[in-house]
Amino acid sequence: MSHSHDHHHHDHHEGTVLSEVELRVRALESVLVEKGYVDPAALDILIETYETKVGPHNGARVVAKAWSDPAYLEWLRKDATAAIASLGYSGRQGEHIVAVENTPLVHNMVVCTLCSCYPWSVLGLPPVWYKSAPYRSRAVLDPRGVLRDFGIELAPEKQIRVWDSTAEIRYLVIPERPAGTEDWAEADLAKLVTRDSMIGTGFAKAPAEVSR
Template sequence: MTHDHSHHHDHDHEHGTVLSDVELRVRALETVLVQKGYVDPAALDVLIETYETRVGPHNGARVVAKAWSDPAYRDWLLKDATAAIASLGYTGRQGEHMVAVANTPETHNMVVCTLCSCYPWPVLGLPPVWYKSAPYRSRAVMDPRGVLKDFGVTLPPEKQIKVWDSTAEIRYLVLPERPAGTEGWSEEKLATLVTRDSMIGTGLPKQPAEVAA
């Protein structure tokens, strides 16, 4: 999506891109807001660029990969997630107070916000629609095993499930278990196994065979 407001986004049309009805409405609203002086085009471009390239699950994947490969960093992350995450450059709104919870062979962690949609933007980007939905927010507490099944995750009956409720004061990041068969992998390669849902607890990391070249 281009943001050359002086050309009214003609760039897309020059290349024959067909915009959806939603995209057209967004463009029209953006144009009106800019023309009325309510929105600064430069500020809007910076905001969009931030969430497209700088903020997102790839940040959290890097945190997890480092924790998997560096025991000292893992210990730091579990003791002071805010500082450990900030050391990698991931700070900002919705990530001021972070707590990391580690999955183990005995315990699986899952995160929800029962009141609204508190979510760690600096490491996971913007929350998915389902995370903000009332059914997820209620069922994650009452029937976490059933919710995981809906996401395609079936855990052994003996594995305990802990549900963590994010608030305006604290946001959580799940540290999933490192998949077997990844000994000697670089942090960069390990990060390719980490999914957004595995850091919320509604999913698991990919297996090596899923990303092996």
């Protein structure tokens, strides 16, 4: 099966042109609001919260702390849910989280084969491609090929572990810390952490890509 995960184009649309998915979402929102099932103000607040205030920012702070604080990293390994909650991040689809670490020998990748379980409290709203059937099936059958679609080429000897989220467990990938950041503060390290790197379909940014 051939499928291109051009995730950059899912999230950005020029002008006022809406994708088919966005049109469906807006149509559904209109029906729910019209029938009185949903308060439009509450809906706007929910979407804004997970799109802009949460986004991947919470997860980036968790990763940055894990990179710079060995004791916190050990806590994440033992009980990620509690370690993440200690930073104030818990709630919707984030009740039980397991942290998995990328290393020079292992690359971790997350999928939800049955639906689209996703740790909203640390990553915000799930990207469109994460919910797609091609990603959900190919991530298990051909993870190396899926990563290649995302522009990630791994060495043949590097093992790929695919974690399947469930209704009970969400996963957060701790990407490898970029070289040359040994003296960076946590706030600067967080700028290197991308949403895709915490799903396992990307890497953290290189130091040259951000301003400190």
